[in-house]
Amino acid sequence: RHELGDNEIGRKIMHYFRVDSTNGVALKLVGEGAPHGTVVVAEEQIAGRGRFDRTWYSEKSSGIYVSVILRPALPPSTAPILTLMAAVAAHQAISTSTGLPVDIRWPNDLLVDGKKVCGILTEMNAEVDRLNAVVLGIGINVNHSEMPSELNTVATSLKIEGGRPYSRAHILVALLKELERKYHLLLDEGGVAIARRWTAASTYATGKRIRVASNSGGFQATTVCLEPNGALRVRRDDGREESLVSGAIIEVK
Template sequence: MTDFPTDNAGIARSGQNRDAMEGTLTDERLGHLVRLLGDHPTVVMSGTKIADELGVSRSEVWRLIEHLRELGVQIEGHPATGYQLGAIPDLLLPEALEPQIKGTLFAHNVHHYFRIGSTNVAAMQAGAAGAPEGTVFVAEEQTAGKGRGGHSWHSVESAGIYCSVLLRPRVAPADALILALAAGVATADAIASVTGLAPDLRWPNDLLFGLKKFCGILTELNAEATRVRYVVIGVGINVNHQEFPEEISKVATSLRLESGRVWSRVEVAAALLKSLDRVYAELLRGGAEARRGMIARFQEMSSLAKDRRVFVEEDGGYAGTSAGLDERGFLQVSTNHGKSVRTVLSGGVRSIEDVEGIRQLHH
């Protein structure tokens, strides 16, 4: 899920995305079938045995097998001889994720889609319908993912992580920015714990390596004047992408391109959910002190937050020098050679080097 041009994900009020049609929730039997074959990787399992395990007919087993094949899962064999996985699939199925996130807020309510318009749209709809806090939506592919400003996401099937979580924090809308910052910190921590790589944070919550973006986060909320009803945090991570379309190849990257190796998306997604759980719990328990600590931590992890020449896409666009975050988490930018300081409320922020690189790209 990559939001390009290199756009900062921000905080958006709820609204229906008519282009993002919700997909079909993955049949639980598909996950059970993949787990069953995965638990016996060296054994050819008969259709009768699988049918007994799933509680379906043999003809239904054949239909489920064909469905998985259409979705790219390598399954060898046929009804007369039985079935066997050709390779263990790296799918973000609840059966794969939930054992790794036991004890977290997200452990028991993971919804999986092979293909969906937008996990954020699905999560916002679930929030409006009363779904519980901690509900997770993951997809192998997004067809209409959106970032801030309406930019589309570059989504490659089963190469990235496209994940949205539903939260119901007891906070005022004015304090919601801290959740976006916390999501950025949590995601960076998760990436570092799995890969050993050290991402850079761009306000409010993009993740980069150098000038190239590999992760975007979109935080949306539904709120009254004085309280937030629910918040959806959508995280898109380029994990095993090997290449990108020409128009974004110079500003996009992935964990695979940065490290030279393939990563388990299940491991990365599990680390992400555990990190989000930990950071969210810290904010809820710690009050004002925890919020100040989170702002300080974000600033420490971001090379763009302080003493960096930046361009802000707000109020017609302006350049200046980043001057750190204020007590609410908004970025401060010093302009006119230090004579004034402006607060960035929602505009995209890029380093001057990034802006110059994009100009060269388009010329």
């Protein structure tokens, strides 16, 4: 799209009507050598995927279902900060396009009024010491008039929250431009610059009461800060601090 100017991200956009999942298509393109900045967009995903093998509800022509291929010359250990970078970019794009108050729940769920409007699934193809490609899959609930009943306590759409429809094309262009900016910010200034932006955008960064899910039952804690590698530092109620590098948290009210 000409609105993207000299953006590397989106120089090549592949548009599909129906796919299993945009990340699946993108990973296949990675194997075929697709260059940095290749973007896969679909109107509908019949097997949209989220983290932890969850599905992503992908109502036809209502949401943005996009995957972006990046080829950074970085080690695999930087993948967490790349996914937080995507959260910061999506936060900025949705905020400026809609004016809605958007929050980020660690690591990278975007919430409006405490409900999810955007999810991010990062997958990578790597050697042991080198990322070959990162695929950022981003799903945004834009013009859904209502969410399925099993989701409507935890998920919402921009239209439901804003009371009006929004242009998907406009939000997508804003998203791709923001990804380009934040990607270069990360390369130029490192993870600390991304962590600072994330901290400014998220109420979960500091002083939030949360519950950490875990195989051994989970625990409650208070957030301390986001570290430059993307880990969330938390303080347990007995005073011990630890850094969460993966997993899921929920707010405790």
